[in-house]
Amino acid sequence: GQSLEQPSEVTAVEGAIVQINCTYQTSGFYGLSWYQQHDGGAPTFLSYNALDGLEETGRFSSFLSRSDSYGYLLLQELQMKDSASYFCAFDTGGFKTIFGAGTRLFVKA
Amino acid sequence: DTEVTQTPKHLVMGMTNKKSLKCEQHMGHRAMYWYKQKAKKPPELMFVYSYEKLSINESVPSRFSPECPNSSLLNLHLHALQPEDSALYLCASSQDSGRDAGELFFGEGSRLTVL
Numbered sequence: 001g002q003s004l005e006q007p008s009e010v011t012a013v014e015g016a017i018v019q020i021n022c023t024y025q026t027s028g029f030y031g032l033s034w035y036q037q038h039d040g041g042a043p044t045f046l047s048y049n050a051l052d053g054l055e056e057t058g059r060f061s062s063f064l065s066r067s068d069s070y071g072y073l074l075l076q077e078l079q080m081k082d083s084a085s086y087f088c089a090f091d092t093g094g095f096k097t098i099f100g101a102g103t104r105l106f107v108k109a
Numbered sequence: 110d111t112e113v114t115q116t117p118k119h120l121v122m123g124m125t126n127k128k129s130l131k132c133e134q135h136m137g138h139r140a141m142y143w144y145k146q147k148a149k150k151p152p153e154l155m156f157v158y159s160y161e162k163l164s165i166n167e168s169v170p171s172r173f174s175p176e177c178p179n180s181s182l183l184n185l186h187l188h189a190l191q192p193e194d195s196a197l198y199l200c201a202s203s204q205d206s207g208r209d210a211g212e213l214f215f216g217e218g219s220r221l222t223v224l
Contacts, residue, residue, distance in 0.1 A: 030211065031211045033211050033212065033213075035213075041217070042199060042215040042216060042217045042218055043152060043199070043213070043215045044215070045212045045213060045214070048211040048212055050211065087151055087152075091210070091211050094164065094165070095140050095142070095157045095159055095164060095165060095203070095210070096154065096157070096165060097142075097154065097211070097213060098154065099151035099152050099153075100151060101150070101151055102149075102150075102151050
């Protein structure tokens with residue numbers, strides 16, 4: 001079957017670094033993406049990894065290991081506005097993107 | 110213009126009503142999507158259109174009927190819905206190929222309540 005697993009909740013303090021892990025299982029895999037969604041808002045694209053390794057975009061980095069079916073999102077210099085839900089998602093090709101259950105990140109002062 | 114626009118933002122309908130949700134994008138994307146999202150749950154894929162042709166239907170009940178009139182527009186026609194269909198309906202678009210096909214641009218969604 002196809003599935004993704006990520007922690008349901010993570011709490012961290014302002015200014016800290018937090019890592020949100022994602023493991024996946026699928027027969028067809030093109031890449032792993034990450035989305036942020038604030039309460040009441042729409043998902044917003046953060047990053048996409050098609051190849052193994054680290055991709056860095058500002059305070060956010062994303063990592064993929066295809067051999068381990070594993071990826072993570074790293075958020076540095078946490079700010080209160082980073083409190084949101086974070087979804088990992090894989091696309092299986094043919095425009096099919098499947099989302100994980102999401103991780104709610106709480107950033108404390 | 111990197112926006113996906115959805116109307117209406119809120120919709121309340123009875124189980125016997127017929128209504129439509131609309132989505133528009135002008136980014137030249139040739140893939141467009143409908144997702145359904147319940148509270149505190151991930152988006153669930155419903156339909157995908159590629160080059161104005163339906164390419165994916167995730168076994169969605171026939172009371173939901175998608176339509177892609179042209180490359181910029183996507184509609185979702187609703188008829189005889191059930192209260193459990195109440196959710197946020199998200200439209201998205203993406204490039205049709207290459208690395209950027211992995212990036213979905215979402216609209217703000219249409220929040221549907223079925224009474």
